[in-house]
Amino acid sequence: MTGPVLPRSGRPVPCERCPLRGLPFFRDFDEGELAFVSSFKTGEVTAGQGASVLQEGTHSPHLYTLLSGWAFRYKMLSDGRRQILNYMLPGDLIGLQGTVTGTMEHSVEALTPIVLCLFERERLAELFVNHPGLSFDVTWMAAREERILDDHLLSVGRRTALERAAYIIAFLHSRAMRIGLAKNERLFIPITQVHVADTLGLSTVHTNKTLKKLSDLALIRWHDRSCEVLDPAGLMDLAGWEGEHERKRPFV
Amino acid sequence: MTGPVLPRSGRPVPCERCPLRGLPFFRDFDEGELAFVSSFKTGEVTAGQGASVLQEGTHSPHLYTLLSGWAFRYKMLSDGRRQILNYMLPGDLIGLQGTVTGTMEHSVEALTPIVLCLFERERLAELFVNHPGLSFDVTWMAAREERILDDHLLSVGRRTALERAAYIIAFLHSRAMRIGLAKNERLFIPITQVHVADTLGLSTVHTNKTLKKLSDLALIRWHDRSCEVLDPAGLMDLAGWEGEHERKRPFV
DNA sequence: CGTTACGTTGAAAGCTTTCAAGCATCGTGG
DNA sequence: CCACGATGCTTGAAAGCTTTCAACGTAACG
Numbered sequence: 001m002t003g004p005v006l007p008r009s010g011r012p013v014p015c016e017r018c019p020l021r022g023l024p025f026f027r028d029f030d031e032g033e034l035a036f037v038s039s040f041k042t043g044e045v046t047a048g049q050g051a052s053v054l055q056e057g058t059h060s061p062h063l064y065t066l067l068s069g070w071a072f073r074y075k076m077l078s079d080g081r082r083q084i085l086n087y088m089l090p091g092d093l094i095g096l097q098g099t100v101t102g103t104m105e106h107s108v109e110a111l112t113p114i115v116l117c118l119f120e121r122e123r124l125a126e127l128f129v130n131h132p133g134l135s136f137d138v139t140w141m142a143a144r145e146e147r148i149l150d151d152h153l154l155s156v157g158r159r160t161a162l163e164r165a166a167y168i169i170a171f172l173h174s175r176a177m178r179i180g181l182a183k184n185e186r187l188f189i190p191i192t193q194v195h196v197a198d199t200l201g202l203s204t205v206h207t208n209k210t211l212k213k214l215s216d217l218a219l220i221r222w223h224d225r226s227c228e229v230l231d232p233a234g235l236m237d238l239a240g241w242e243g244e245h246e247r248k249r250p251f252v
Numbered sequence: 253m254t255g256p257v258l259p260r261s262g263r264p265v266p267c268e269r270c271p272l273r274g275l276p277f278f279r280d281f282d283e284g285e286l287a288f289v290s291s292f293k294t295g296e297v298t299a300g301q302g303a304s305v306l307q308e309g310t311h312s313p314h315l316y317t318l319l320s321g322w323a324f325r326y327k328m329l330s331d332g333r334r335q336i337l338n339y340m341l342p343g344d345l346i347g348l349q350g351t352v353t354g355t356m357e358h359s360v361e362a363l364t365p366i367v368l369c370l371f372e373r374e375r376l377a378e379l380f381v382n383h384p385g386l387s388f389d390v391t392w393m394a395a396r397e398e399r400i401l402d403d404h405l406l407s408v409g410r411r412t413a414l415e416r417a418a419y420i421i422a423f424l425h426s427r428a429m430r431i432g433l434a435k436n437e438r439l440f441i442p443i444t445q446v447h448v449a450d451t452l453g454l455s456t457v458h459t460n461k462t463l464k465k466l467s468d469l470a471l472i473r474w475h476d477r478s479c480e481v482l483d484p485a486g487l488m489d490l491a492g493w494e495g496e497h498e499r500k501r502p503f504v
Numbered sequence: 505c506g507t508t509a510c511g512t513t514g515a516a517a518g519c520t521t522t523c524a525a526g527c528a529t530c531g532t533g534g
Numbered sequence: 535c536c537a538c539g540a541t542g543c544t545t546g547a548a549a550g551c552t553t554t555c556a557a558c559g560t561a562a563c564g
Contacts (some may be wrong), residue, residue, distance in 0.1 A: 157453030
């Protein structure tokens with residue numbers, strides 16, 4: 001059983017001119033690595049807002065990298081209860097777990113229109129054999145995801161509703177800022193309150209009341225389908241979250 | 253700031269005769285790999301029950317593999333609230349995250365007396381350069397941890413208290429059985445109710461009442477400092493958990 | 505203009521935590 | 535040998551947090 005089929009994008013961006021490569025915290029590739037990644041990338045696909053990119057239980061022959069837009073991954077229980085596990089922003093690797101397990105154990109959905117770089121999973125072995133630097137990068141990214149999940153688990157398990165809400169918004173703000181997603185200094189996170197609820201393990205009703213408190217504290221402002229962050233430091237403070245101590249990161 | 257210093261074990265087990273290597277689901281090494289791992293391992297350390305192995309915020313120059321015993325890793329909020337993130341059983345890699353971040357972002361504590369194989373983190377680069385197979389294994393293990401965390405997050409976020417309790421016990425049972433930890437067919441998981449509470453994100457009082465329900469359902473029996481699993485299938489069923497679809501796994 | 509998706513509210517019901525004790529076991533020092 | 539403190543497990547009851555139920559408002563869309 002294979003997952004959703006997504007439309008190919010017209011003219012893919014060549015890796016040499018990847019817009020992400022210029023960002024300050026991505027590490028530089030040497031020529032061999034760049035050449036390999038270039039040939040590893042077999043195309044681009046797009047998905048509209050709300051489109052399903054990968055589906056739990058299916059097998060996908062591809063590995064993706066998010067080139068632009070926002071997405072999230074989640075798992076569901078048989079009766080429909082949903083837990084959002086993490087969010088994906090440009091530069092993030094999508095679908096690595098599938099290489100390990102065979103079938104996907106979670107689903108991925110687009111939060112905005114997105115563009116994905118497409119890689120053939122089969123050639124991942126080649127990457128490990130010929131490019132230790134890139135192999136390490138892949139491991140690095142897996143370990144980073146693990147660290148993020150640790151934080152989320154701490155949050156859902158031990159923080160109060162208000163702290164959790166502050167945490168997740170501060171977290172998304174921090175990630176988005178790092179890759180320069182703020183348009184003219186204001187950042188709008190493209191999520192609905194249902195997403196927040198399913199991330200925090202709360203009901204939508206209670207999430208709504210909790211977010212209202214954050215608004216009353218002038219930490220955020222809620223717009224239609226998006227959250228504007230007014231006071232990131234205040235959110236971190238309320239959540240008791242130190243932020244990510246992340247250094248120069250790799251990407252594929 | 254470095255972490256705890258643990259006593260060295262008298263006579264380390266040579267990797268060639270590692271007792272774990274024989275277990276059915278660990279993959280075989282080729283000669284080169286075995287030789288490398290052998291030289292990569294610089295010793296063994298032990299820790300008693302309740303001893304701290306790694307500490308959040310410190311920097312450890314080592315990478316470990318758990319040779320025997322049980323351990324768990326956790327994070328704490330500044331006011332002492334603790335969240336257990338996952339458990340470690342023989343064969344598990346400990347401390348990989350530190351390689352990526354520099355400092356540990358979580359702590360590790362022994363649940364029983366344990367023995368750890370010691371590796372020099374510095375030589376990990378060598379592993380990536382010369383042993384693509386082992387590099388892939390490391391990535392595999394990171395991805396596996398990620399998958400487990402996904403499951404835990406789903407559990408803490410969206411399952412009821414009773415389902416959560418059933419899930420975590422079924423999960424630990426499944427992992428322990430796979431590596432043959434059941435003494436004469438009965439498995440005793442060496443945890444206290446406080447551990448269960450801190451894993452599930454519940455108070456100890458409520459955890460106690462929830463575990464009592466599982467006992468009343470004849471799914472488990474609680475002993476002093478340990479949980480005996482009576483009906484693993486019943487637990488999985490109650491939790492709505494499919495179990496791990498894990499195939500032959502690597503180890504370092 | 506009806507429908508759908510998203511956000512908002514109030515109130516009751518229900519689940520969890522907190523508070524307060526109490527019991528048993530175990531290792532230690534007197 | 536026994537008292538005592540520490541650890542771990544139990545319980546009952548009140549307080550508090552969250553969910554559920556039920557509506558309602560608005561904006562976007564076909």
